[in-house]
Amino acid sequence: MVISELLPNLDSGLTTLRTAGWGAMEILQSYYSGQNQTNLNANEDKQDGPVTAADLAANQYILATLQATFNPEEFGYLSEETHQGNEPLPQDWVWIIDPLDGTRDFIDKTGEYALHIALTYRQRPVLALVGMPEAQKLYYAIQGQGCFRETKAGAITPVKVKPKTELESLTLVVSRSHRDQRFQDLIDRLPFGDRHYVGSVGCKIVTILEGQSDVYISLSGKSAAKDWDFAAPELILTEAGGEFTYFDQTPVLYNRGDVRQWGGILASNGSHHGALCEQAVEILAELDQNN
Structure with a gap:
């Protein structure tokens, strides 16, 4: 297209x-x-x-x-x-x-x-x-x-984004609040080197563009982010060389009727994107099995 x-x-x-x-x-x-x-x-x-x-x-x-x-x-x-x-x-x-x-x-x-x-x-x-x-x-x-x-x-x-080679050197950008226990358990078990606390989704994605962060994660709980939270941030990130997918690494779709984006979404500067998605799926399966 x-x-x-x-x-x-x-x-x-x-x-x-x-x-x-x-x-x-x-x-x-x-x-x-x-x-x-x-x-x-x-x-x-x-x-x-x-x-x-x-x-x-x-x-x-x-x-x-x-x-x-x-x-x-x-x-x-x-x-x-x-x-x-x-x-x-x-x-x-x-x-x-x-x-x-x-x-x-x-x-x-x-x-x-x-x-x-x-x-x-x-x-x-x-x-x-x-x-x-x-x-x-x-x-x-x-x-x-x-x-x-x-x-x-x-x-x-x-x-253009600036990828990193070492998985353990990646910085996760995350909100100061709005994290339920399942999401907190997930990010605690992923191997990030540091965390950067920022407000809106747009601001978070810009920190990835500017090299201040490397990864952003969204995980729905009782509620979910909406189409308008992601559509614009996705394109500016992917056109800068980053990646933005569901945890199963399929593209995010919009205007499907239900505007809520259920499940897990991972945005990154491209560094270890697939590996992080796979780890997230494995961790969530283990967490859900234990609960």
């Missing part, structure tokens, strides 16, 4: 995506810094956590910007803030959007929040952006064309 053949307006699409990214980041920062005085505390209760005014404002801006170029009849829109039901969207092309990944970090003022936008074609990401508002950077990727870092000043540079 060659995205430029499937999406003839790729260049203008990428420009629209980057415009949406920078504009939405400005909105998020205006709330984060207090320039916009709307209450940052949760203004709406949802089963999946707090929704702030910043989420909703950024989401509205992203949808308006993308839909001006990408007709909603041809392009589906799957957003954390507007998602309803359990049926997959019918379009081959689907935008998957998380206007604010790391809402709790945003509210707690850790700075570790991100913006995710991805365009998928038949359940796989082909165009993606992860924005880092507090770092004033965005990372974007096109399937088959690489991953790039863009600064607020307009400097654009290609990004």
Whole structure:
């Protein structure tokens, strides 16, 4: 599949995506810094956590910007803030959007929040952006064309991961919290040399791009991460030379109806990816047998 053949307006699409990214980041920062005085505390209760005014404002801006170029009849829109039901969207092309990944970090003022936008074609990401508002950077990727870092000043540079040779030297990036006992037991038994504690998924994947970490793991428990947590981070990582798969090393699929990503997912800079997946499967089988 060659995205430029499937999406003839790729260049203008990428420009629209980057415009949406920078504009939405400005909105998020205006709330984060207090320039916009709307209450940052949760203004709406949802089963999946707090929704702030910043989420909703950024989401509205992203949808308006993308839909001006990408007709909603041809392009589906799957957003954390507007998602309803359990049926997959019918379009081959689907935008998957998380206007604010790391809402709790945003509210707690850790700075570790991100913006995710991805365009998928038949359940796989082909165009993606992860924005880092507090770092004033965005990372974007096109399937088959690489991953790039863009600064607020307009400097654009290609990004490649930096694999390591020794398994025991790998650093795991993980949240400070949100770990049930099964997940904790898993990561405790995997042979990582160090751990790096970071907020949102987008921020975690960026630490792999920048060589600060090597591996990220998601394991569902009573709940699971959603499509919008992974679609954009996956493509920026894989286009930078990394890997992002289920534990059985099959590709992650999106827009399947149930937006929850059950099971285990491992993202890495490519170092020992297969071996870590195999070890994770073996450890979980042993843990489940003993419980």
